Amino acid sequence: xxxxxxxxxxxxxxxxxxxxxxxxxxxxxxxxxxxxxxxxxxxxxxxxxxxxxxxxxxxxxxxxxxxxxxxxxxxxxxxxxxxxxxxxxxxxxxxxxxxxxxxxxxxxxxxxxxxxxxxxxxxxxxxxxxxxxxxxxxxxxxxxxxxxxxxxxxxxxxxxxxxxxxxxxxxxxxxxxxxxxxxxxxxxxxxxxxxxxxxxxxxxxxxxxxxxxxxxxxxxxxxxxxxxxxxxxxxxx
Amino acid sequence: xxxxxxxxxxxxxxxxxxxxxxxxxxxxxxxxxxxxxxxxxxxxxxxxxxxxxxxxxxxxxxxxxxxxxxxxxxxxxxxxxxxxxxxxxxxxxxxxxxxxxxxxxxxxxxxxxxxxxxxxxxxxxxxxxxxxxxxxxxxxxxxxxxxxxxxxxxxxxxxxxxxxxxxxxxxxxxxxxxxxxxxxxxxxxxxxxxxxxxxxxxxxxxxxxxxxxxxxxxxxxxxxxxxxxxxxxxxxx
DNA sequence: CACGCTAATTTGTATGATTTATTAATAGGG
DNA sequence: CCCTATTAATAAATCATACAAATTAGCGTG
Numbered sequence: 001x002x003x004x005x006x007x008x009x010x011x012x013x014x015x016x017x018x019x020x021x022x023x024x025x026x027x028x029x030x031x032x033x034x035x036x037x038x039x040x041x042x043x044x045x046x047x048x049x050x051x052x053x054x055x056x057x058x059x060x061x062x063x064x065x066x067x068x069x070x071x072x073x074x075x076x077x078x079x080x081x082x083x084x085x086x087x088x089x090x091x092x093x094x095x096x097x098x099x100x101x102x103x104x105x106x107x108x109x110x111x112x113x114x115x116x117x118x119x120x121x122x123x124x125x126x127x128x129x130x131x132x133x134x135x136x137x138x139x140x141x142x143x144x145x146x147x148x149x150x151x152x153x154x155x156x157x158x159x160x161x162x163x164x165x166x167x168x169x170x171x172x173x174x175x176x177x178x179x180x181x182x183x184x185x186x187x188x189x190x191x192x193x194x195x196x197x198x199x200x201x202x203x204x205x206x207x208x209x210x211x212x213x214x215x216x217x218x219x220x221x222x223x224x225x226x227x228x229x230x231x232x233x234x235x236x237x
Numbered sequence: 238x239x240x241x242x243x244x245x246x247x248x249x250x251x252x253x254x255x256x257x258x259x260x261x262x263x264x265x266x267x268x269x270x271x272x273x274x275x276x277x278x279x280x281x282x283x284x285x286x287x288x289x290x291x292x293x294x295x296x297x298x299x300x301x302x303x304x305x306x307x308x309x310x311x312x313x314x315x316x317x318x319x320x321x322x323x324x325x326x327x328x329x330x331x332x333x334x335x336x337x338x339x340x341x342x343x344x345x346x347x348x349x350x351x352x353x354x355x356x357x358x359x360x361x362x363x364x365x366x367x368x369x370x371x372x373x374x375x376x377x378x379x380x381x382x383x384x385x386x387x388x389x390x391x392x393x394x395x396x397x398x399x400x401x402x403x404x405x406x407x408x409x410x411x412x413x414x415x416x417x418x419x420x421x422x423x424x425x426x427x428x429x430x431x432x433x434x435x436x437x438x439x440x441x442x443x444x445x446x447x448x449x450x451x452x453x454x455x456x457x458x459x460x461x462x463x464x465x466x467x468x469x470x471x472x473x474x
Numbered sequence: 475c476a477c478g479c480t481a482a483t484t485t486g487t488a489t490g491a492t493t494t495a496t497t498a499a500t501a502g503g504g
Numbered sequence: 505c506c507c508t509a510t511t512a513a514t515a516a517a518t519c520a521t522a523c524a525a526a527t528t529a530g531c532g533t534g
Contacts, residue, residue, distance in 0.1 A: 014486080015486075015487070016297070016486090016487090040514095040515065040516085041515075041516070042515090050487080050488090051487055051488040051489070052488080052489080052490095053290070053486085053487055053488060053489085054486085054487060054488080056290075056294070056516090056517090057293070057294060057297050057486095057487095060253070060294050060297055060298060061297060061298075061301050064298050064301045064302065064325075064327070065301065066415075066418075070515090070516065070517095071495080071496075071515090071516075072494065072495040072496060072497095072514085072515055072516040072517070073495065073496040073497055073498095073513090073514055073515050073516070074495095074496070074497075074514095074515075074516090075514095075515065075516080076515095076516085081414070082406050082414055082417065082418075083418060084414065084415075085324075085325065085326075085415050085418075086411045086412050086414055086415055087322075087324040087412065087415045088301075088322065088325070089322075090301065107410045107411060107412055108412060110355075110359065110408075110410045110412065110413075111410065111412040111413065113355060114351050114352050114354075114355035114356070115351050115352060117351075118347075118350060118351035119351070122347065169319055171347075173344045173347045173348065174321075174323045174344060175323050175324065175344055175345060175347065175348040176347075176348065177318070177319055177321065177323055178303075178321075178322050178323055178324045180319065181303075181319075181320060181322075251517080252517075252518070253517090253518090277483085277484065277485085278484075278485070279484090287518080287519085288518060288519040288520065289519085289520085289521095290517085290518060290519065290520085291517085291518060291519080293485090293486090294517095294518095307484090307485065307486095308484090308485075308526085308527080309483090309484055309485040309486065309525065309526040309527060310482090310483060310484050310485070310525095310526060310527040310528055310529095311484075311485085311526095311527070311528080312483095312484065312485080313484095313485085
């Protein structure tokens with residue numbers, strides 16, 4: 001293999017996404033340094049064993065995530081890390097195995113710490129009737145799972161994700177919407193709940209839940225902060 | 238014109254981006270409803286007057302921003318708003334003129350309120366020596382502009398943007414990085430500073446600046462909060 | 475009525491030709 | 505010898521066309 005790229009012919013998912021993932025991981029890991037020019041389209045086509053169409057769509061995908069920038073004659077360049085969109089779910093998925101998992105989760109918690117208490121406060125004020133009904137429904141499911149004889153970890157992660165996502169969707173603020181998907185991605189790919197999470201967390205969730213339902217934004221903010229502190233104490237770092 | 242799409246032949250920037258922008262704006266404005274199937278590739282090619290290559294790259298771009306999803310035989314569908322990535326700078330640019338500007342800025346302030354105080358606190362703790370030097374340099378420029386006889390609004394916006402962006406870059410947390418670009422985009426496209434901002438804000442910025450330089454994270458958080466409160470009071474709503 | 479097969483439609487991938495934009499080299503003039 | 509303008513080379517951008525794959529819908533048969 002001439003320059004570290006492997007052929008990926010014969011796989012399942014959309015071709016250009018696979019190619020994009022491969023290139024992305026080389027960028028994220030630093031194997032392709034920032035500000036460096038990556039090989040020309042034709043070279044990459046050969047190395048990946050795909051057509052220019054597929055490769056170009058992959059490059060476009062990475063460009064839209066801020067990883068690459070291409071100009072005629074000069075070539076395609078890896079842009080600096082400050083421009084990478086780490087708030088893109090797909091990019092986050094691609095980070096799997098690149099950086100230390102615990103550190104990554106810890107940094108994510110650093111984001112949640114900022115955004116979630118405020119999201120809960122906004123949701124307490126702005127959630128629609130439908131959203132409150134839905135939240136109520138989800139919380140009931142949480143209780144059921146927490147009180148069950150055997151703790152179903154998969155189900156817990158699912159409703160936990162739904163619970164927090166719905167809160168972001170209930171803020172009435174478009175800029176909070178994407179955090180629901182980011183959280184979902186992180187829960188699915190990086191954060192692994194322990195089997196005791198359900199029983200220990202249910203009271204914290206109840207605090208958040210009832211504060212939002214009561215429209216008490218200050219209490220909701222506080223309850224969320226408390227919950228995140230508890231989450232932090234469980235981290236290995 | 239058969240279904241509301243205009244030909245965009247003969248323009249400046251990259252073709253597929255222009256096409257993507259057109260489609261995106263129709264989605265963002267609701268002209269193309271959520272969950273609806275957009276016309277087939279061939280139809281869109283005709284309506285835009287571009288080749289299938291260009292159109293497909295446009296669709297891929299929108300897919301990566303969570304606006305579209307396409308499957309063979311079924312077609313390309315507008316996904317629901319909850320999945321749109323409003324934390325993507327390009328998408329934010331495309332919002333121009335779509336929603337009420339004041340409301341949009343107000344919602345953005347709702348995001349800054351959550352994220353920026355915490356970012357300042359993290360920067361106070363984690364900024365490297367180089368970043369502190371750079372911040373110091375930028376703050377000096379702010380002072381110069383604020384103290385100048387005639388207030389240069391363009392320069393002020395530029396250094397103000399740099400100041401806040403650098404703080405996000407100094408958090409040592411990858412998830413905070415994108416906010417620098419988002420803020421830059423918002424400042425450039427939506428937020429219009431009044432001519433008195435420089436003189437009135439310089440003290441607030443000094444508080445943030447010196448708290449970060451001193452490594453006092455609590456004070457930095459508080460100073461940022463105070464600053465945002467002042468910004469809020471200037472909003473028309 | 476149920477099941478499976480076929481056909482039609484739409485996106486996915488491939489390939490080659492042409493156009494455009496940018497750099498770099500080269501020639502001409504001061 | 506240096507500076508400027510023109511030109512040539514190059515890599516991405518766009519176009520056009522052909523074929524493959526996937527999925528749905530409809531047909532036909534048991």
